[in-house]
Amino acid sequence: MEKPVDIFDRDAEWAELVRYARLPQRGATLGVVSGRRRQGKTFLLDAVVRAGGGFMFTATESSEADALRQYGDALGSFLGESTPLRFANWDEAITRTMTVAPNGPLPVVIDEFPFLARASPALPSIIQRALDPAGQRMNTQVRLLLCGSALSFMGGLLSGTAPLRGRAGLELVVRTLDYRAAARFWGIGDPRTALLVNAIVGGTPAYRHEFTQDDTPAGPDDFDDWVVRAVLNPARPLFREARYLLAEEPDIRDPALYHSVLAAIANGRTRRGEIANYLGRQPADLTHPLGVLEDVGLAVREDDAFRNNKGVYRIAEPLIAFYHAVMRPAWGDLERAGRARQVWPRLQRTFLSKIVGPHFESVCRDWVRWEADADTLDGFPSRVAAGVVNDSAAHTQHEVDVVVLGRDDDGKEEALAIGEAKWNEILGVGHLERLEHIRALRGSACRLLLFSGAGFTDDLRVRADGDPGIQLVGLSRLYG
Structure with a gap:
């Protein structure tokens, strides 16, 4: 067989x-x-x-x-x-x-x-x-x-x-294809284009053949045209797919409520209280709808790396996140055939900040969890998440995009590495020093990971050269 x-x-x-x-x-x-x-x-x-x-x-x-x-x-x-x-x-x-x-x-x-x-x-x-x-x-x-x-x-x-x-x-x-397999499936060799496409359609195989008729971006210069002709085109099935995905779930009795919850998450309200405020409801009112969204695989709750009783919600299907953050606010304009080319330029900033940025962070966490070798981390990860570190002296908190946790010889959880992930920003020594400060607050000797979709400054490359405690991870390494 x-x-x-x-x-x-x-x-x-x-x-x-x-x-x-x-x-x-x-x-x-x-x-x-x-x-x-x-x-x-x-x-x-x-x-x-x-x-x-x-x-x-x-x-x-x-x-x-x-x-x-x-x-x-x-x-x-x-x-x-x-x-x-x-x-x-x-x-x-x-x-x-x-x-x-x-x-x-x-x-x-x-x-x-x-x-x-x-x-x-x-x-x-x-x-x-x-x-x-x-x-x-x-x-x-x-x-x-x-x-x-x-x-x-x-x-x-x-x-x-x-x-x-x-x-x-x-x-x-049968799970969705991971970001590397998805790039091969779509036949996209350029990592930047591959990640942008993945941020919209994720790893669902049907979206290449049945939903876009094998229409893939020819390269970075074709990506915007591809979005206009394949995703924002009301004559293509991908245009309404996010709506149908929710309607097809038999456990969802009140689609309007669930669409609103997903819209809140897609727009950056990722904690239960933030979602409740966005909807004008009490946090307790969201226990059931959030639970149902988790059960049907459309949302996931991720614990804070440093505080297990705290967590954030993420949309598990990229196309739904793209619909709620980018398409839904401009739906009236997009439904009119031929308007997408005029509308897409004003949606791009939202796309980069609310879709690509968070998706890139998620891909970086996946890379550390499943692709990075033991030499990169000086250990084996048991859990990878985002986290928040308190800075009592400065009366502030620091968000950490990537926290890699492992187990010591006694089975106690410890940080193997912490990392910063920026999609459209060239990372420099200042980003490294921020991570060093956070590491000092934690009293740790963990490694520092810097992920960028735009590159790194020469000064940062000099600092990282020959130092295994500083790892620079660009798109070629993520997709290598």
């Missing part, structure tokens, strides 16, 4: 799916595949089913009777039945499904499983019973895979007292 050449990256995911689909032991097994929409889950599973000669059913939003009819048609066609199969209930359908692999392992995929389970709440319990070793399970080698994009629902399938708790032999999350 070789991975098809048209599947980009996803080597680890493919290997896990193939391993699961070919498990040799007797008995039916269960796997769960989840991930945000547009990540290529269905594409991956379809390839596994084709390679393994299995069966795949993609559910739609429908009634139980209609879903059973569709399922019977699909299963009957797969089995070569002369007439469609008809099932009175899901108990019959799942029982029949478990008979399709008597002679060897066979992948069976039910995609968009949340649609079925919402129309038929007993379905997880029916599957659990079918997997019971005392029942039919040992007479078949079905490798059942349930797939869905509703993250909160899919996570709940295997948690707590859920019927399928403890039944799964595979729990695979």
